[in-house]
Amino acid sequence: MSHGTKPIRFHLATYNVHKCRGMDGRTKPSRIASVLKGLKADVVALQEVIGAGPGGRGQEEEIGAQLNMVSVLASARSIRGHLYGNGLLSRFPIHRHITYDLSQHGCEPRLCQRVDLLMGKHPIHIYNVHLGTSRAERIKQAVQLISILEDRKVQGPKIVMGDFNEWHRGPASKLLSERLDSLDLAPFLQWRRTYPGVFPVFHLDRIYYKGSVEIIKVEVPRKWLCLVASDHVPMVAEVHIWTQGKSQ
Numbered sequence: 651m652s653h654g655t656k657p658i659r660f661h662l663a664t665y666n667v668h669k670c671r672g673m674d675g676r677t678k679p680s681r682i683a684s685v686l687k688g689l690k691a692d693v694v695a696l697q698e699v700i701g702a703g704p705g706g707r708g709q710e711e712e713i714g715a716q717l718n719m720v721s722v723l724a725s726a727r728s729i730r731g732h733l734y735g736n737g738l739l740s741r742f743p744i745h746r747h748i749t750y751d752l753s754q755h756g757c758e759p760r761l762c763q764r765v766d767l768l769m770g771k772h773p774i775h776i777y778n779v780h781l782g783t784s785r786a787e788r789i790k791q792a793v794q795l796i797s798i799l800e801d802r803k804v805q806g807p808k809i810v811m812g813d814f815n816e817w818h819r820g821p822a823s824k825l826l827s828e829r830l831d832s833l834d835l836a837p838f839l840q841w842r843r844t845y846p847g848v849f850p851v852f853h854l855d856r857i858y859y860k861g862s863v864e865i866i867k868v869e870v871p872r873k874w875l876c877l878v879a880s881d882h883v884p885m886v887a888e889v890h891i892w893t894q895g896k897s898q
Contacts (some may be wrong), residue, residue: 659889663691664811665884666711679709683716695778696737703732710737724749732735736763736778752791765898779812784794788822830858862892
């Protein structure tokens with residue numbers, strides 16, 4: 651296979667940071683920053699982040715500052731006067747930041763955070779999600795996500811990542827896989843489970859994509875710091891974006 655142009659290459663990670671509270675009970679955003687520094691990711695989707703409030707700046711801001719990355723927070727609700735939701739860190743300029751409400755009646759507020767990044771002159775759309783804990787809730791949220799991702803007004807490669815809260819290939823995962831390209835971890839990883847931290851037994855964190863996107867390498871790090879910093883283990887992927895498509 652030959653390619654007409656060189657791809658844009660970068661690393662992205664998805665990480666449910668559990669309010670930066672580790673398996674040892676300590677809340678340390680600096681420890682999350684240390685984990686991410688080791689991953690060398692250029693784009694990071696965070697879930698369960700405590701944002702700005704009476705106590706000062708948010709966790710995403712603190713982590714971003716330590717990594718020299720820009721940060722944005724999409725708040726689903728508040729906790730003790732602080733914003734709370736999904737955050738995104740980026741080494742690339744942020745062109746646009748949009749939030750979609752995925753909340754279902756009677757359930758905890760949930761959202762999809764969309765961040766449009768500029769990689770050179772090329773827009774790349776990152777969707778950071780944290781789906782609900784009930785089966786029926788996730789199915790409805792998956793339908794909403796598909797509608798959001800199929801918006802023809804939003805052109806360019808799209809990457810969806812986050813905590814999908816499905817312990818196996820459930821109905822929401824199947825629905826998303828039917829309409830999007832789904833990252834099959836089997837060729838990349840012998841150990842792909844990301845929850846809970848110290849001894850992960852569930853594969854909750856996933857990556858989907860649409861457009862000229864190629865996943866080159868995936869890692870779920872097993873270092874002790876990664877196992878204790880949150881109740882999830884991060885997932886990092888090397889990604890190639892083909893701005894002019896691929897030719898055979």
